[in-house]
Amino acid sequence: MSNSLFDSIGGKDAVNAAVDLFYRKVLMDESISHYFESVDMEAQRDKQKSFLTFAFGGPNNYTGQSLREAHAPLVSKGLNENHFTAVAGHLQSTLDELGVPEDLSSQVMGIAAGTINDVLNR
Amino acid sequence: MPNIYFNSQKIPFKVGQSILDALIEFDFKPVYSCKKGVCQTCMLKSDSSQITQSQMEVKDTLKVQGYFLPCQCYPDSDISVISPCSEDITYDMQVSDKKLLTQDIVQLKLVFTSDNRVFIRAGQFINLKVQNDILRSYSVANTPEKDGYIELHIQKVPDGKMSAWCFEHANIGSALSMIGPFGKCIYLSDFKNDDLVLIGTGTGLAPLIGIINQALSNKHKGKITLFHGSRHFNGLYLHQTLKKLADTHENFYYKPCLSGEIPQTLADENINNGRVNKVAMMQLNKQKGDYKNIRFYLCGHPEMVKNMQKMAYLSGAILSKINADPFEYTAY
Numbered sequence: 001m002s003n004s005l006f007d008s009i010g011g012k013d014a015v016n017a018a019v020d021l022f023y024r025k026v027l028m029d030e031s032i033s034h035y036f037e038s039v040d041m042e043a044q045r046d047k048q049k050s051f052l053t054f055a056f057g058g059p060n061n062y063t064g065q066s067l068r069e070a071h072a073p074l075v076s077k078g079l080n081e082n083h084f085t086a087v088a089g090h091l092q093s094t095l096d097e098l099g100v101p102e103d104l105s106s107q108v109m110g111i112a113a114g115t116i117n118d119v120l121n122r
Numbered sequence: 123m124p125n126i127y128f129n130s131q132k133i134p135f136k137v138g139q140s141i142l143d144a145l146i147e148f149d150f151k152p153v154y155s156c157k158k159g160v161c162q163t164c165m166l167k168s169d170s171s172q173i174t175q176s177q178m179e180v181k182d183t184l185k186v187q188g189y190f191l192p193c194q195c196y197p198d199s200d201i202s203v204i205s206p207c208s209e210d211i212t213y214d215m216q217v218s219d220k221k222l223l224t225q226d227i228v229q230l231k232l233v234f235t236s237d238n239r240v241f242i243r244a245g246q247f248i249n250l251k252v253q254n255d256i257l258r259s260y261s262v263a264n265t266p267e268k269d270g271y272i273e274l275h276i277q278k279v280p281d282g283k284m285s286a287w288c289f290e291h292a293n294i295g296s297a298l299s300m301i302g303p304f305g306k307c308i309y310l311s312d313f314k315n316d317d318l319v320l321i322g323t324g325t326g327l328a329p330l331i332g333i334i335n336q337a338l339s340n341k342h343k344g345k346i347t348l349f350h351g352s353r354h355f356n357g358l359y360l361h362q363t364l365k366k367l368a369d370t371h372e373n374f375y376y377k378p379c380l381s382g383e384i385p386q387t388l389a390d391e392n393i394n395n396g397r398v399n400k401v402a403m404m405q406l407n408k409q410k411g412d413y414k415n416i417r418f419y420l421c422g423h424p425e426m427v428k429n430m431q432k433m434a435y436l437s438g439a440i441l442s443k444i445n446a447d448p449f450e451y452t453a454y
Contacts, residue, residue, distance in 0.1 A: 012160055024436055041431055045441050046162065053160060061155045 005057030009104050015052045018094050023048045025090040032083050035074050055091065055112045067118040075121045084116055127202040141166070141192035141203060152192070152205075159194040166192050168203040181442050183306040212251065213240060217296045218271055223359045226278040227325060228288055229263075231271045232298070242266040244309060244332030245419070247447070248302035250274075250284065258284040261421065261447065262303070263328035265336045272300075275328040275359075307419060307445040309333045309340075316417045316443075317344045321402050321430055323351045326422020326449055327360060333419055338371055346371075349405075351379040351398025351426070355388060377401065399430040406437075413438035417445075424448035 010017075023045055027033050036044060054060040071079065091112055095105040116122075126133040126144055135144035142164050145152040154164035159179050167188045176195035177185050192203065219231035234240070242248065247261040264273040276288045292298075307329055309318075318337065320330040327350050337346055352358050358378045368376040378391070379398040394401045406413070418434055420427045427448040435441055 012158075015160070020441070027432065027436060037428075037432070041435065041444075041446075042441055049160070050155070053156070059156045059158045059160070 005104065005107050006053075006059075009056050009100060009108070011058065014098070014100075015049055015056060015058065017098055018052050018056075019045060019049045021097055022052065022090060022094040025094065026087060029086060029090065032086050035077075035079060035083065055108050057107070057111065064115075064118045067115055068121055071119045072121050079120065081116075081120065084119060088112055124197065124199050124201075126197070127200070129204050130202075135197075137198050138196060141195045141197065141201070143193075145192065154193060157193045159191050162191065164191060164193050165189050165206065166203045167206050168201060170197070170201045170203075172197040172199070172201050181306070182310060182312065183308050183445070186308075186310060187306070212299045212301050214297065214299050215272075216298070217292050217294055220292055220294060223275065224356050226356075227359050228276050228278075228285075228292075230274045230276060230288060230292060232274065232300070233271045235297070240303070242272065242303040244336040245307040245329045245445070245447075246303040246305040247329070248272070248300045248304070250298060250300055252284065252287050252298045256283045256287060257301075259304075261305075261307075261325075261329035261332070261449075263332050265332060265339075268339075273328075273332075275325045277325045305329075305447060307333075307421065307447045309336050311340055313337075313342075313344075313417055314340065315343045317411065317415060318342070318346045318417050318419065319349070319402065319406065320347070320419040320421075321349045321351075321398055321426075322420070323398055323422035323426050324357060324449075326420075326427075326447070329421050329447060330419055331360060331364075334367075334374065338367075338374065342373065345373050345375065347375040347377065349377045349379055349398050349402045351381060351401075351422075353380065353382045355380060355385070355393075358393075361391075377405070397426070399426050399433070402430065403433050403437075414440050414443075417443045419445045419447075421447040422449050424450060 026036050050060060050062070054062040088109065092105070092109060095108060123134045124137065126135055126141055128145060128150060133144055133148050142152060142154055142157065152164055162179065168190060169188050173188070173190035173195055176190040176192070179191065180189050189206070214235045215232045216235050217230055218233045221229045223229050242262055244262065244265045247259050249257055249259050251257045260274045260276065262272050263275050266272045276285055278289055279285045320333065322330045330348060334346060334348060348364065350358055350364070361378060364376040368374050377394055379394040379396060379401045381397045384393050384395055413434060416439060418439060420430050427446050431444050431446045434444055
C-alpha cells in the first residue's frame with residue numbers, strides 16, 4: 001500500500017479532518033440537505049466517513065450495487081445530476097480548505113465522479 | 123491453543139490472529155467492513171483487559187461499557203466477547219415506591235427481586251415489561267448504582283397500555299421485569315471540566331436529572347446548564363426542586379421554558395418564553411461560547427432532539443459530544 005493515494009493524502013487522519021467539514025457543508029446547503037437529514041446523525045456521519053475513505057482511495061467495501069441500493073429511494077424522491085454536482089462541489093471545497101495538493105485532489109474527484117451512474121441509478 | 127468465547131460459543135484461535143478473523147474463519151458470519159479499525163461496524167463487547175489496544179478509536183462513552191473493535195484485537199489468552207445485541211436477559215423486579223409527580227406523570231421506584239448485579243448508569247434506559255406482553259422503554263432518572271433502586275418518570279399516554287398499567291395497576295410490590303440497560307447518553311468522570319448543556323422536553327427531563335445529580339456529586343467543575351421545556355407550567359414537573367438545586371450549586375443553571383403563554387401569576391419565576399431548542403440556541407449564541415467545548419445531552423421530543431442536534435453541530439459542536447436520546451412515544 002506504499003505511495004497509494006490513501007497514504008499520500010494522510011490516511012485515516014485525513015478522513016477524520018475532512019468528515020465534519022464536508023458533512024457541515026452538505027447539511028448547510030438547502031438544495032440538498034433534506035436528502036441527508038437523519039435522526040441518527042452519527043450513523044449518517046459514519047456513512048460520510050466511509051464515502052470519504054473510498055474517495056481517498058482507502059480500504060472500503062463500496063460496491064456499485066451498494067451505492068445503487070442506498071441511493072435508489074432518493075432517486076425516486078427526485079435526486080438528480082444537480083444534487084450530485086452540488087455534493088461534488090462541497091467535496092472539492094473541503095479538499096481545498098484542507099490544503100490537499102491538486103494532483104491528489106483531482107484523483108479524489110475522479111473517484112467520486114466515477115460513482116455518478118450508480119448514485120443516480122442510471 | 124487459546125479460545126474465544128463468543129456469546130458463550132467456544133472458538134479456538136491462533137495467537138497473532140484478530141478476533142474478527144477468527145470469527146470469519148469459523149464461519150460465525152460477523153458483521154464487518156473495513157478491517158482497519160475505521161468503520162466500527164464490527165464492534166463487540168467484552169470485560170477483558172485484553173481489549174484496551176482495540177478501543178483507541180471507540181467513543182469514550184462506549185469504551186467504558188466494554189465496546190471494542192475485534193478487527194484490531196489480538197488476544198494471547200482466553201477471552202469472552204459478546205455481540206452488543208445479545209443482551210436479551212430479563213431481570214425480575216418489583217415496585218418499591220409510587221408517587222404522582224403531576225396529574226400526568228408518575229414516579230416509580232423499582233428494585234431487583236433477587237441479588238442481581240446489573241450495572242445501570244444515569245442517563246441510560248431500560249425496557250420494562252409487564253403482564254408478559256407490554257414492553258416499553260424508559261430512561262432512569264437517578265444513579266441506580268448509588269441509590270440501590272431504579273427511578274422512572276412515566277408520562278401518561280392516551281390509550282397507552284404501559285402508562286395505564288403504571289398509573290392504575292402498579293402498587294408497592296407489583297411484579298415486572300426489565301431488559302437492558304441500553305443507551306450511551308451517560309456522564310463520565312473524565313467530563314469533569316467540560317461545560318454541559320442539557321436540553322429536555324417533558325419526561326425527557328428524567329435522564330437529564332440523573333446525569334446532573336451524578337455530575338454534581340462528582341464535584342463537576344464545568345458549567346452545567348439545563349433547559350427544560352414544556353407547553354404548560356405543570357409540565358415543568360421538577361420546577362421547585364431544580365430552582366433549589368440552582369440556588370445551592372453555583373455552577374448549575376436552570377432555565378425553564380414554556381412554549382405556551384406564560385400566565386401573569388408566574389411573572390416572578392424567570393421562565394423563558396418559546397420552544398426550548400430555540401431558547402437554548404439563542405442563549406448559547408449570546409454567550410459566544412465555543413460550541414466544540416460543550417457536551418450536549420438532548421432528550422425528549424424527537425423533532426426537538428433532531429433539530430437541536432443539527433443546529434449544535436452546524437454551530438461547531440462535535441457530533442460525538444452530542445448525546446441524543448429521542449423519545450418515540452407509542453400511542454397504544
